[in-house]
Amino acid sequence: MEVQVQRTTVLNHPAGAGDSREIPLTIFDRFASNINIAVLFAFSAPVPSNHQLIHALSNALLHFPLLTARLSPTHLILPGSGALVVEATVDGVELADILPFKPTPDFLLLHPPTDGPARHVLQIQLNRFPCGGLVAAATAHHRIADGQSMGAFFAAWGRAARGAPIPPPLHDRSWLRPRSPPACEFDHWDVEFVSDGCIKDFAESYRNSVDPSRITNVLLHYTGEFLAKLKAEMRNKKLTTFETLLGHLWRQITAARGLEEDVKTMMRVTVNGRQRMRPPVPNEFFGNLVLNAYPATAARKLVEGGTERAAEVVHEAIRKVDGRYFQSVVDFGEVLRKQGREELVPVYDANEGNVLSPELEVDSWLRFGFEEVDFGSGGKLCGFLPTWLPWEGLVIFLPAVEGGGGVNAVVTLLEEHAAELRKISHSLD
Incomplete structure (x- = not known):
């Protein structure tokens, strides 16, 4: 499998989405592992274009601004470093060749690195296969959100791609x-x-x-x-x-x-x-x-x-x-x-x-809804695994x-x- 990066884009915290602020990490954020976690979603063709998916991602991030923040040891800082988007093509194999998904070190080629500090707390890599299939890989820092929260975010990205309304997440930390x-x-x-x-x-x-x-x-x-x-x-x-x-x-x-x-x-x-x-x-x-x-x-x-x-x-x-x-x-x-x-x-x-x-x-x-992520256009989710x-x-x-x-x-x-x-x-x- 050969993966060629075509271009990178940074989606910044949108202007007018709130004043500059520092949000203290909760005790549960500080308990979370200080690591980046990568997951991979495989979709059969046809799927929306990269332009459409990036536009949908930008719309979803309006509801999840913390995924564009900068992470310090004690705070989330907005505006932050933005979310990184990598567009890549895969040569030498078709999506069908790696389905059904089975763990392999080749997965490491399909997402930004998880080891070491990352400038961006959310990194997305869109991997296009010759057949038109897609592996959308996401790397996110665990101190931003847990599995249930990230499941809601991925579902929101899918809804934005389909033009459906996004149920607003709850950012009110007074519950804690x-x-x-x-x-x-x-x-x-x-x-x-x-x-x-x-x-x-x-x-x-x-x-x-x-x-x-x-x-x-x-x-x-x-x-x-x-x-x-x-x-x-x-x-x-x-x-x-x-x-x-x-x-x-x-x-x-x-x-x-x-x-x-x-x-x-x-x-x-x-x-x-x-x-x-x-x-x-x-x-x-x-x-x-x-x-x-x-x-x-x-x-x-x-x-x-x-x-x-x-x-x-x-x-x-x-x-x-x-x-x-x-x-x-x-x-x-x-x-x-x-x-x-x-x-x-x-x-x-x-x-x-x-x-x-x-x-x-x-x-x-x-029960976090990962299996329900749907970008529309007729393509189906046909694989989901961690890296x-x-x-x-x-x-x-x-x-x-x-x-x-x-x-x-x-x-x-x-x-x-x-x-x-x-x-x-x-x-x-």
Whole structure:
């Protein structure tokens, strides 16, 4: 695959869209990973022209001005650096040659770099194939917005391309108001943020690294039929499909890794706070509003305990991250603000290596509307995946758009463990 960049454009914060301002990052923004995340949408021909897509993107950004901001360690600054648009052509392959989408390092050619600091918090690359198909790749900084917010933005871009009205996002950060006085009911040091005295210890704990060529990305597809069968085996009817599938996959990954019986295995599972806070925060809220749950157990108990028990461990950990916990984090942020504390190290950023084993980091991109992105003109969304990921121990659930429904899971493992996972990923032992 050969990708040739044709031109670049910067879409700036529109004149008259508000005075110059600095918007403080919320405590949830500062908890988010300090990384750029890239996703790829594949569309069959016919699709709108680049000019039409860029015009639609510009219109969508009127509703999402933070995606044109400049990011500082503590603030979003408007007007900012604008959103970067790269127009490229792909030679040597047709879109059909890379469908259905499967993770490959070639994905890295289809979007702007994600490593290192980026001048633009949103970068779009429009990749045109000889057949007329398109891969639209987007790279966005996680401290601007979470998955639900970005799903709303991509849907808005599609609506703008079709000439449909855009439901306005919610930028009112008063929904994240601290109590007076603030009351931190839980300890958030070394759970969400690394305390000063433990930074070195955290770094030592997560310094395990291997040659990146040993890490591979596995795509697993679970049909609706498989999920229904898996769920039917659960006697505990409180368990969700997500918890059940994650419990199943946690066990299989642990077995594939060959962890020793007494080793503790833990997952960092993202939890959306919008409907957990009291009062609930509207789903239209744009920004970051997620924390982690931390299900953990010994490898032997996990593998031998069955899928239902694994799912119950996940369920119980998620249950604890309730409205009280989210409000405690809001109040924690207010205490730090009053102390003038500007430098914070989220637990994500303490990892200096590229191997998480025996741990996992789990994200769910389900129910965020990614599968509904539609640019019109008759072209269909026929592929959706994150880019190639160079870290071991990541699990991302995402909607399957290839037809037939179900759930896809991208899992990153060492090559030898990935080979074993492929053999057992659908085993219902």
